[in-house]
Amino acid sequence: MTGWDTAAASAESLQAAGYLADERIAQVVFLSDQLGKPILAEGPAGVGKTSLALAIAAATGRRLVRLQCYEGLDEAKALYEWNYHKQLLRLQSDEGKSWYEIEGDIFTEEFLLERPLLEAIRSEDPVVLLIDEVDRVEMETEALLLEVLDAFQVTIPELGTVIAKHRPVVVLTSNNTRELSEALKRRCLFLHIDYPTVDRERRILLQQVPDLPDAMADKIARTVRSIRQLAVRKAPSVSESLDWARTLLALGVEDVDAKITVGTLEVLLKYQSDIEKAARELLES
Template identity: 45%
Template structure:
């Protein structure tokens, strides 16, 4: 599929993959595609940052390559490493045949093992590269990314510079557990992904779970929106809304009631302190607000 030629076309392409972006996010995605710039998405966990990369890949018919970041991530896992076992085999074979192997022979392209960053530069067609949760990686790893994000290339000291024939579509995400360096941000278009408002969240639930009862979907969204107004350790994100909705459908629930909420809060909230706070009177208050709104 050709890249969308407008913001509306970008939004429509994402919506066709059951991803309903805000107007601002659709604008950021459109500009990232047109300007060939990486897109850095920050926001709370569970707000749909990771999912947009998969939606873009599906909408554009591109492969998706994912680099999951973590503490201690290095070049060997992120970009490339040399196949030392094969190099040693070549040396021993040369010795057996009484031949010499030069450094150029041993550091040829065939010995280079491609990891996600290098795969993104060499894949055809150009893929969507997701660099997920960059804030989990160590700060020095960001310094290595600067060349990649600026010029879509990787320099291998023993071999040379490998540049993409066609730049990949790069999406970086961060849950902001630490600040991303300004040098990285300058190379990217930036967008903060917030929790959706009630109307968009309801539309997303309907799109992802077309079989859910209308009344139940509306109650789920209203309940989750109410939870986000509380002072919880971890507010439920869109991912938790969808998980809870699926769980309720599996339980054949048609509406929310105290017993159902009590028994399924662990799907929605991930910390015991949050569950303990919501159970009982707080859940009853939110359910009462739902009933009051329904009568209004």
């Protein structure tokens, strides 16, 4: 589809798009391209699941179409709905016409509200379809997603069947708040993204925070890793490492010692009990 002939080649394009993939991520991205299968990226918040989809779009020059999932997301918001308000207005001027004529009037393109799934299928140009945080939708909506992913076609009773011109590259993400259906998992290449290694996190920091000195990036990556190992309620993610790096730069810090770290723990941790635990540990060591 995109012309990558090795996993290393896909890693290189992702890196050029600002995303540092490890070998496994690069391999799954490569295979998804080769096999035409969706990627299901699962893992804790803030480890680079959503940004992977953004990077694939940037790396392949495809437009990104994003379906943000939430509880209560339904077909009307995921696929399409009719613009009732506009239809009603048209009805008023259709007085005297037969229902058959009216129907032909108001169930037309002009009254169709296209939502992300339909947009991705009907797109003239090839797209990356991001179905973000799919674990938040109800089973019913998950079944609808399955249907779309199976066929890449949609039947709108009043208009007919639309078949995708280009098969979208699909990335689903999940924060694992609930188990997804076996059927959905079977359709996808599964990719667990975990916290990065110290070295990869250091490189992510250097990439995303341009003014950060190398030694500080290394210290930040190591400190964050040691805090993750404390069994805190909410471990700091890559997002928090990046926030912390920017905080330290803004404060003009040059040497990240225990005192500075304790003084800025609010950026890394979101529970008072976690902050106290980490502070104790840092001051003792």
